[in-house]
Amino acid sequence: MNNAPHILVIDDEPQILRAMRTILTEKQFKVTTASRGEEGLTLAATNEPDIVILDLGLPDMDGVEVCARLREWTQCPIIILSVRDGERDKVAALDQGADDYLTKPFGIEELLARVRVALRHSTRAQGAQNKVIKAGAIVIDLAWHIVKRGDDEIKLTGTEHKLLAYLAANRGRVLTHQSILTHVWGPADANHTEYLRVYMRQLRKKLEDDPERPQYILTEPGIGYRFIADE
Amino acid sequence: MNSANMRSSSFLSFSRQYLLSIVLIASVTALFFALREALDSTLIALLYLIPLGMITAFWGLGPGIISALITFLTFNYFFIEPYYTFTVHHAADVVILVVFLIVAVVISQLVARAQAGLEAAMAREREATQLYELSTALTGLHDEHAIAQILAKQVHVVAQGEYVELNIVGTDPFAFHLPDIIPLTRLPELILPIEAARGVIGEIRLWRATPAISSNEKRLLQTFASQSALALERAWLAEAESRARVLEESDRLKSVLLSSVSHELRTPLSTIKAASSSLRENEVSWDSPARVELISAIDDEADHLNMLVGNLLDMSRIESGVLNPKREWNILPEILGTVLVRMRHRVGEHQIEVDVPESLPLVPVDYVQMEQVFTNLVSNSVKYAPEKTRICIRAFVEDESIHVQVSNQGPQVPQEHLERIFDKFYRITAADRVTGTGLGLSICKGIIEAHGGRIWAANVPDGLAFNFTLPLIWDGVTSPQLPTDTEIE
Numbered sequence: 001m002n003n004a005p006h007i008l009v010i011d012d013e014p015q016i017l018r019a020m021r022t023i024l025t026e027k028q029f030k031v032t033t034a035s036r037g038e039e040g041l042t043l044a045a046t047n048e049p050d051i052v053i054l055d056l057g058l059p060d061m062d063g064v065e066v067c068a069r070l071r072e073w074t075q076c077p078i079i080i081l082s083v084r085d086g087e088r089d090k091v092a093a094l095d096q097g098a099d100d101y102l103t104k105p106f107g108i109e110e111l112l113a114r115v116r117v118a119l120r121h122s123t124r125a126q127g128a129q130n131k132v133i134k135a136g137a138i139v140i141d142l143a144w145h146i147v148k149r150g151d152d153e154i155k156l157t158g159t160e161h162k163l164l165a166y167l168a169a170n171r172g173r174v175l176t177h178q179s180i181l182t183h184v185w186g187p188a189d190a191n192h193t194e195y196l197r198v199y200m201r202q203l204r205k206k207l208e209d210d211p212e213r214p215q216y217i218l219t220e221p222g223i224g225y226r227f228i229a230d231e
Numbered sequence: 232m233n234s235a236n237m238r239s240s241s242f243l244s245f246s247r248q249y250l251l252s253i254v255l256i257a258s259v260t261a262l263f264f265a266l267r268e269a270l271d272s273t274l275i276a277l278l279y280l281i282p283l284g285m286i287t288a289f290w291g292l293g294p295g296i297i298s299a300l301i302t303f304l305t306f307n308y309f310f311i312e313p314y315y316t317f318t319v320h321h322a323a324d325v326v327i328l329v330v331f332l333i334v335a336v337v338i339s340q341l342v343a344r345a346q347a348g349l350e351a352a353m354a355r356e357r358e359a360t361q362l363y364e365l366s367t368a369l370t371g372l373h374d375e376h377a378i379a380q381i382l383a384k385q386v387h388v389v390a391q392g393e394y395v396e397l398n399i400v401g402t403d404p405f406a407f408h409l410p411d412i413i414p415l416t417r418l419p420e421l422i423l424p425i426e427a428a429r430g431v432i433g434e435i436r437l438w439r440a441t442p443a444i445s446s447n448e449k450r451l452l453q454t455f456a457s458q459s460a461l462a463l464e465r466a467w468l469a470e471a472e473s474r475a476r477v478l479e480e481s482d483r484l485k486s487v488l489l490s491s492v493s494h495e496l497r498t499p500l501s502t503i504k505a506a507s508s509s510l511r512e513n514e515v516s517w518d519s520p521a522r523v524e525l526i527s528a529i530d531d532e533a534d535h536l537n538m539l540v541g542n543l544l545d546m547s548r549i550e551s552g553v554l555n556p557k558r559e560w561n562i563l564p565e566i567l568g569t570v571l572v573r574m575r576h577r578v579g580e581h582q583i584e585v586d587v588p589e590s591l592p593l594v595p596v597d598y599v600q601m602e603q604v605f606t607n608l609v610s611n612s613v614k615y616a617p618e619k620t621r622i623c624i625r626a627f628v629e630d631e632s633i634h635v636q637v638s639n640q641g642p643q644v645p646q647e648h649l650e651r652i653f654d655k656f657y658r659i660t661a662a663d664r665v666t667g668t669g670l671g672l673s674i675c676k677g678i679i680e681a682h683g684g685r686i687w688a689a690n691v692p693d694g695l696a697f698n699f700t701l702p703l704i705w706d707g708v709t710s711p712q713l714p715t716d717t718e719i720e
Contacts, residue, residue, distance in 0.1 A: 194560035201562055
């Protein structure tokens with residue numbers, strides 16, 4: 001396949017690079033690796049990869065900074081790799097424009113799922129936005145502001161609808177608390193995580209079959225939420 | 232006896248003392264003159280010794296000698312025949328003059344010596360009292376700042392200084408000064424080193440322009456300095472000793488940790504190694520179910536290893552006090568729900584019963600850390616309670632805090648162990664029976680306490696219950712109100 005998506009992996013651990021190269025090449029991706037931030041930035045500029053997978057703990061510079069510098073000139077998807085308890089760094093990188101994150105150690109199926117979402121999202125950004133989104137029995141019509149389960153319309157309040165529309169438009173991607181709050185309630189309420197908790201719960205009660213075991217609106221602990229729609 | 236008089240005499244000017252002496256002699260002379268016919272001249276000479284002695288005793292040698300001379304002249308003039316002349320007829324009269332002079336000198340010497348002795352004794356008493364006060368104040372102090380404060384206060388009081396400054400150069404140098412004003416710009420009048428066995432550990436700087444600092448005061452302050460040096464050294468020694476004890480204790484814990492950790496880490500590693508090497512050696516055919524089994528063993532054990540490392544990190548964070556919960560208003564049932572979904576495979580045959588009402592108010596907690604608490608409590612119950620038994624999780628509001636209980640139908644814990652099961656590496660059963668780091672419950676304790684809550688275990692009729700409470704008030708605020716959202720599409 002000539003048009004294989006090109007993935008740039010920036011990580012300082014040789015074992016991780018080796019495993020990623022093996023696995024991703026096996027999955028028909030074109031893989032370039034860098035072990036330092038500066039090297040990664042140079043490779044990103046010369047190779048113009050379709051996706052960047054970036055480790056936050058680099059020896060020469062902060063991963064959040066690499067993320068910010070990439071965002072100065074490219075919109076290519078960035079997936080952050082970080083260790084557990086690095087929530088603050090992850091949120092910082094996501095707010096700097098990273099698209100998604102993975103916590104080390106991660107399973108390869110998780111990585112591939114994230115890569116697929118990121119690729120789909122970047123092609124979607126270029127083309128027209130999908131107006132009707134399906135998630136299991138749920139159908140969301142963004143243009144007509146209608147949400148249905150099967151044939152039954154689900155009544156949503158204005159805020160609930162705004163919230164769901166934002167989640168659905170970014171399906172598959174992780175959205176930080178701050179970005180959701182800023183988008184739905186406005187920048188002044190960006191720290192009121194409690195609004196989010198309460199409204200997400202209401203939304204789950206209306207959408208999910210079992211609100212305690214959500215299938216569509218997933219919580220990303222300490223980070224934000226992710227909406228899972230059909231492929 | 233006459234200390235008040237003696238001291239007040241020092242305030243009289245010289246001339247006044249002389250004047251009073253002359254007045255006294257004159258009045259005594261007038262009295263004697265009136266009685267001249269009744270008294271013998273020898274008796275008068277003897278009586279004259281009384282005012283003379285008093286003058287010398289009260290006012291010193293100078294007025295004494297002058298009074299002796301005047302007395303001799305008046306005595307000669309008024310009481311020795313021929314009267315009203317200064318002519319000396321008898322050698323005995325010269326003797327009287329000499330006696331007057333000798334009496335004046337001897338009494339003044341005696342009085343001066345007694346006075347000096349008394350003053351010295353009083354000064355010694357004062358010093359001893361001050362020193363006693365200092366050493367009493369310093370007794371039992373183990374804090375260098377408190378010691379410096381006491382020393383500065385005593386120096387300030389005793390020396391009546393305008394400004395006192397202490398510089399202590401210990402492991403952690405600091406300065407202390409009194410009174411609390413802007414430091415004086417001029418150089419101090421006195422700088423005294425505070426010397427200990429290992430050298431100079433600081434200095435006392437005293438500002439007092441008037442009166443000049445006497446050598447006695449300086450000596451006393453030096454004694455203060457050496458007393459404080461002793462106290463400081465004692466404090467430092469005690470600190471070093473307690474630090475050594477802490478180190479020893481943490482050393483012991485570290486070796487316990489190391490042995491526990493290396494055992495715990497090796498177990499999953501052995502599984503991974505065995506499984507991966509047999510897959511590599513092609514000992515297992517590609518399509519056999521054993522292959523799937525081995526691969527999932529590797530996967531499970533890798534997760535287990537990851538959890539162990541996470542626990543160790545949590546523990547070290549709790550120990551070093553950098554846990555810092557990122558508190559936000561959260562919905563408790565949501566946190567619990569996430570945990571139960573994630574743990575559904577580990578719960579196995581246990582039945583989980585949840586009684587956490589929707590109506591609970593929002594709780595100000597760190598989402599990720601509370602997940603950890605629920606995970607550890609549930610997995611502890613899963614580990615110790617027999618399969619197919621019930622694990623109950625309930626929560627209710629009680630006195631402005633939320634009370635959560637995770638109970639199981641596992642073995643009860645003897646009363647004396649209930650407190651200690653939250654200690655690190657504390658196990659009631661033998662280590663080989665149950666896997667884990669022995670850190671789960673102590674991590675829960677660390678997290679709950681960092682949230683300002685309390686956690687404890689209690690035996691219930693059919694098993695064991697973990698309880699914890701969390702305050703519902705955060706920074707003086709209760710659960711927040713939400714903006715209204717009535718507009719329906």
